[in-house]
Amino acid sequence: MKNMLKGLGAALCVALPILAQAPADAATPAGAGAADQALVQRGAYLAQLGDCAACHTAPKGKPFAGGLPMNTPMGRIYVTNITPDAQTGIGGYTEADFARALREGVAKDGHNLYPAMPYPSYAKVNDDDVKALYAFFMHGVAPVQQANRESDIKWPLNMRWPLMFWNMAFLQKGAYRDKPGKDVAWNRGAYLVQGLGHCGSCHTPRGVAFQESALDESGSAFLSGALLDGWFASNLTGEHNAGLGRWSDEDLRTFLKTGANRHASAFGAMTSVINNSTQALSDQDIAAMSAYLKSLPPVGGNGAPAYTYDPQATKVSLDRPANDAGARVYTAFCMHCHGVDGRGFAPMLAPLAGNPNVLAKDASSLINVTLNGTGDLVINGVPSPFPMPGFAAVLDDKQIADVLSFVRAGWNNGAPAVGAAEVAKLRQSTQAGR
Template sequence: MPRKILAGIGLALSFAASSGAGAATADDALVARGAYLAKAGDCIACHSAPRGKPFAGGLPMNTPMGRIYTTNITPDPETGIGNWSEQDFDGALRRGVAKDGHNLYPAMPYPSYAKVRDDDVKALYAYFMKGVAPVRQANRASDIPFPLNMRWPLKLWNVVFLDKAVYQDKSGKDVAWNRGAYLIQGLGHCGSCHTARGIAFQEKALDESGSAFLTGGLLDGWFASNLTGEYNVGLGRWSEGEVSQFLKTGANKHASAFGSMTDVINHSTQGLTDEDITAMSQYLKSLPASGGTNAPRYAYDPNVTKVSLAHPAVDAGAKVYTAYCMHCHGVDGMGFAPMLAPLAGNPNVMEKDASSLINVTLNGTQDLVIQGLPSAYPMPKYAPTLSDKQIADVLTFIRGGWNNGAAAVSVEDVAKLRKSTQAAK
């Protein structure tokens, strides 16, 4: 065979090999990008059951109609999404419609994911098809009774409440603000928990144009806190750096994460780049105050509790506090932030709705795990130790202490939440 022909064949083979390597590199980059976006969306937290395989579903979620279970989104072709096309994936992610045509419950935050851009959907699809291990695990039917379990009304729900518009950068805002808005409103789906819902379970606002956006919301026994610039119960006293610190570590000098926010920190925000965290913080700090009370701006006053905590403690709540709380949160209520949360001036303590305080006292907190290290001092659960009255007394004391100025907690509210959270286990 002539030497020129051999050289030509060699050049062609070399070109084909290099093209294949380039394609593989491009695919790998797309999968890696999708993995990052899935982290931003905290997909693993909802689609993984305790002690279950990642993304295999089965996590119970309580809704006003009954309990549903998250689905298997691994690439298993029989029980997961392995035989879904990118169009099928997009339909579920941004429109709330599964491959077989049934509508998803809006517990799946597709009204937020509708804002996700096409190239990010493509990257997410690549990740779930090629970067996630397939798990054979059948999906579990919901516990919602007939006729409430019929899905066709969700088509009407989507017509009324689903905005299909992809996020568009706002003119007059810089790159970081728009990136933060895109993450908060879209993949981060912060409004799913932190925005109050209407009678049809719809979020009352999907972006900063609505006054209810991120003003806090009650969901599954927790009150997700106000993220606007409200001074007492929101982020009004937080600096942009302190917001970033909270998103990276789950704690700062003002508060610590609890409830489902612990999963957000553990699985999502601590793994985002500093640039994205800064962008999210900048966006949140730009939101005007909304959803608060008419109470005066908080100012710390230790004298409010000094007499109550004198030895011996003089009222019922103070007695419980000195026995069970003071060693971590201090006589002065300042705790030892960020390791042990302050109670004085804590926005969650001052919030009108005391559900989170009751819940965390009854059931404690999961461990924050930052860079592989669990928190040294998680909140213990006191449901087995304290009565409903003791919890109501101590929370009333805390909400009134150090000039917090929040309303008393009733025994009935504690009993109700104890019953509902125990039933959910």
């Protein structure tokens, strides 16, 4: 089980179409001549901050041309073309159209976007950053003629007009305002995390109407971890076991820049966030995000006492693996990377002892990554030498449940056991169509 643990969480960031298809006869927006290159470059940076490419670029597809399938509780959707093509992209959008779609979830033709697209977060983006993003997408992206694909959501759930009422209930309009009594770095970090970074879209639990339970630190559920599309996006509060309570500021900055630190390694959707977004951010912005996240009080967790490392009982089990089914699997498939002591070889190979994802109450991410593995972290163009392989074809449901139960109990982790039925359920949902 290489690079088992992801640290900041890996739920799918379900950014539905940011912008809808423009009419074929839409006029080219004003100002489509020579753009201010400094503004375009700033917009390119902001697009990286928002990780727009991860959702709007399909595997082997052209940049921002859409087509990537994404699962939602209502059915599968396909992200849209946001290149400046006038017929199939957003070439007909004015800056006002762009801003309305980005921050209010309303397309140029007036239809509402599904709230899985993180416009409740983008509502906090200020006017200057919207202007820069618009300049980038109009003048820094190559137009691609690629028609958008209709969603697989069935009637009546595919109707858009009820979303007007969803917006009335849950959309908080207005750009982020600096909080009094907080320094410049904290406010910058809050703006990035809550806004373009849209961290809450994955890491905050959702209510019955698929609304985020909190949009900022004033809500106790904010960034406390959430289950989404077969992954559990980690707790980003100061909780000691499953959160960032034991991470130093340097640990967090290192993770955002490289996807790995002494506590964990990125996997699942967080791999894409590291590859396409956070590694490219300035040191100043990374420090600001870390300062804000590290200020969040502890919320959630599994209710266990504060973690302390204790290898003795696990060492005894591994000395006699025939006495424990999980230990037998661990010895055969996991120990050469993660060690007898469970501490791995960080940052190349993630530790299992004390890792926030092992200690989390919800084991979905551990099951998912054990079944399906993860993609390569690619830092400065260099892929990770030890990506996590998938074991779906090698281990059955009981074996995976046994080994994860062994890991979650080992080295004083003290997390709940995993059942074979949990593994079977995730195997079925994540292996469908492979």
